[in-house]
Amino acid sequence: MGGKKSIIPLLLVAILLVFLPFSLPRFYTYLISLIVTMGLLSTSLNFALGYGGIYQLHHGVFYGTGAYAAAVMIAKLGYNPWFAFIIGPLVAAALSLVMGIICIRLSKLYFGMLQISLGSLVWAIVYRWYGFTGGDDGIHGISVPSMIGSTKGAYYFTMIVAGLAMFFMYRILHSPFGSTLQGIRDNAVRSQAIGVNVRRHQLTALVMAGFFAGVAGVLFVVVDNSVFPNMLFWTLSLEITIMALLGGWFTFLGPMLGAAIIVLLRTFVSTVTEYWTFALGILLMLVILFLPEGVLGKVFEIWKRRTSAEIRG
Amino acid sequence: MDFISAFCSPGVLCQILLGLSRTVILFIVASGLSLILGVLRIPNIAHGSLYMIGAFMAYTVSRMFGGGITGYWMAILLAPLGVALVSFIIERGIFSRLYEREHIMLFLLTFSFALVFGDLVKMVWGAEYRSVSMPRFFQGSIPIFSVPFPIYNFFLLLIGPTVAIVLWLIVNKTKMGKISRAAAVDREMVGAVGINVSLVFCIVFVIGCFLAGLGGALVAPIVNVVLGMDHTLIMEAFLIVIMGGLGNMWGALLGALIFGLTQSLGILIWPQFGIVFPYAAVIVVLSFRPSGLLRSTW
Numbered sequence: 109m110g111g112k113k114s115i116i117p118l119l120l121v122a123i124l125l126v127f128l129p130f131s132l133p134r135f136y137t138y139l140i141s142l143i144v145t146m147g148l149l150s151t152s153l154n155f156a157l158g159y160g161g162i163y164q165l166h167h168g169v170f171y172g173t174g175a176y177a178a179a180v181m182i183a184k185l186g187y188n189p190w191f192a193f194i195i196g197p198l199v200a201a202a203l204s205l206v207m208g209i210i211c212i213r214l215s216k217l218y219f220g221m222l223q224i225s226l227g228s229l230v231w232a233i234v235y236r237w238y239g240f241t242g243g244d245d246g247i248h249g250i251s252v253p254s255m256i257g258s259t260k261g262a263y264y265f266t267m268i269v270a271g272l273a274m275f276f277m278y279r280i281l282h283s284p285f286g287s288t289l290q291g292i293r294d295n296a297v298r299s300q301a302i303g304v305n306v307r308r309h310q311l312t313a314l315v316m317a318g319f320f321a322g323v324a325g326v327l328f329v330v331v332d333n334s335v336f337p338n339m340l341f342w343t344l345s346l347e348i349t350i351m352a353l354l355g356g357w358f359t360f361l362g363p364m365l366g367a368a369i370i371v372l373l374r375t376f377v378s379t380v381t382e383y384w385t386f387a388l389g390i391l392l393m394l395v396i397l398f399l400p401e402g403v404l405g406k407v408f409e410i411w412k413r414r415t416s417a418e419i420r421g
Numbered sequence: 422m423d424f425i426s427a428f429c430s431p432g433v434l435c436q437i438l439l440g441l442s443r444t445v446i447l448f449i450v451a452s453g454l455s456l457i458l459g460v461l462r463i464p465n466i467a468h469g470s471l472y473m474i475g476a477f478m479a480y481t482v483s484r485m486f487g488g489g490i491t492g493y494w495m496a497i498l499l500a501p502l503g504v505a506l507v508s509f510i511i512e513r514g515i516f517s518r519l520y521e522r523e524h525i526m527l528f529l530l531t532f533s534f535a536l537v538f539g540d541l542v543k544m545v546w547g548a549e550y551r552s553v554s555m556p557r558f559f560q561g562s563i564p565i566f567s568v569p570f571p572i573y574n575f576f577l578l579l580i581g582p583t584v585a586i587v588l589w590l591i592v593n594k595t596k597m598g599k600i601s602r603a604a605a606v607d608r609e610m611v612g613a614v615g616i617n618v619s620l621v622f623c624i625v626f627v628i629g630c631f632l633a634g635l636g637g638a639l640v641a642p643i644v645n646v647v648l649g650m651d652h653t654l655i656m657e658a659f660l661i662v663i664m665g666g667l668g669n670m671w672g673a674l675l676g677a678l679i680f681g682l683t684q685s686l687g688i689l690i691w692p693q694f695g696i697v698f699p700y701a702a703v704i705v706v707l708s709f710r711p712s713g714l715l716r717s718t719w
Contacts, residue, residue, distance in 0.1 A: 389536030
């Protein structure tokens with residue numbers, strides 16, 4: 109983020125996004141809502157992974173939990189949807205706290221492996237609990253308030269909520285807490301030595317990331333009016349990790365860009381061939397081999413090199 | 422007393438035996454994972470895919486040889502070798518160039534293989550259910566306290582300890598095994614004394630993947646060979662390795678034992694959510710021993 113300078117382009121993008129649904133077919137409006145939802149999810153993952161240095165390998169489980177909590181409250185328990193939308197992310201944050209407490213004692217990949225396997229337990233429960241979660245069918249036709257029931261309504265709701273969530277995440281990451289978190293990422297031992305409570309900071313970051321993933325889950329319920337168990341499956345979690353990696357995981361907006369690329373590719377590749385996962389695997393391989401800093405990371409790198417060349421020249 | 426007599430009933434005994442034969446499969450796959458994790462430090466998420474490929478290869482080989490007893494033995498022999506060949510190609514082709522990278526990158530690289538393999542299997546074998554016919558030799562069952570117990574599962578109970586012993590001999594008694602254990606602790610040092618570490622890594626990786634293929638080939642006659650059979654198995658293998666201690670082969674055995682038994686007995690207690698029990702066992706184990714039951718090589 110380039111400080112004050114980046115405000116103007118952001119504002120332009122915001123204005124563009126406000127007027128876009130009037131000139132686009134319904135499907136594309138839906139697609140943009142989906143991209144922003146996935147982008148928010150991927151950004152919330154990057155909150156823990158890129159900025160916190162925590163190997164949050166099963167982030168999708170919090171997304172799915174937030175979505176399922178809201179969906180079950182609306183469709184099975186008959187609560188007010190608005191109330192359910194608030195509770196959903198809180199349930200995700202609570203799950204994140206519980207799983208965090210179990211996993212946080214382990215470091216790095218060990219943490220990630222345990223999290224990914226514990227998350228698959230949550231998936232298994234959702235998958236089998238027919239009476240409550242709809243089992244492998246999921247829950248469809250969830251009624252949302254009529255104000256945000258249309259494609260356009262859902263679009264604006266998604267934009268506003270995702271925009272707020274992104275703003276809050278940005279502020280948190282640029283607060284003293286965020287700096288401490290990045291300090292821990294770069295050198296946990298040194299942070300510990302100067303009196304930082306490493307585990308508590310990491311746990312807080314995990315809970316926040318889980319909360320924002322839950323927000324993304326609620327947005328998915330609004331956009332798609334359905335939930336299904338694959339939202340908590342580990343392959344989805346790794347897909348959003350790919351989004352963050354592809355966009356650039358030391359940049360704030362990278363994951364959003366990565367989500368846009370992946371969702372668009374999936375939509376268009378799927379119309380040509382049924383082998384989307386194959387294409388995704390090849391893409392991931394190429395990114396790891398040739399573009400490990402991600403698209404936005406690369407752009408910044410080139411930009412920095414050019415400006416420094418100008419200064420020297 | 423009611424509880425004890427219920428616990429000793431033939432049904433429970435049979436379930437324990439089934440759990441033990443499940444343990445064998447889990448152990449074979451998890452020990453390969455653990456080996457790679459211990460030496461190369463990669464949580465190879467494509468391990469499950471290699472297990473699936475092993476099962477599909479077993480299907481093809483046994484069909485090629487007419488499906489009888491010869492077909493079965495050829496499948497057990499050739500399918501793991503085929504998987505080992507695949508793993509050799511990806512190790513030499515891609516992994517060996519990237520060992521210097523961060524571990525999370527290597528982990529994601531194995532994920533890209535899992536994605537590609539999943540679709541390759543779909544391209545080659547299709548999305549339908551396949552089943553490997555059980556040779557007549559293994560058909561039928563032996564009654565244990567009047568409850569029939571399939572012969573094939575007895576066969577698996579013999580295979581498990583055999584694999585464990587062979588693996589122990591390779592790791593502890595051969596020069597290769599000793600070098601790999603040293604490389605697990607300090608790869609620079611091992612390289613500095615003039616050993617080709619890259620080659621050692623390659624051999625370890627191929628052996629680990631061979632075990633995944635063997636697990637797949639062994640399980641093929643008793644399950645539906647189908648796309649997606651890798652998805653739950655890899656998570657189970659992860660948990661077993663974490664529970665037992667990363668990179669520790671006996672830990673993998675112990676973990677598989679706990680996992681297999683809690684799973685099979687859990688189904689008796691709570692049929693719909695039997696799957697919860699092994700996970701609960703993992704959480705209990707880790708709350709007392711955060712780094713696993715046995716000493717980890719990390």
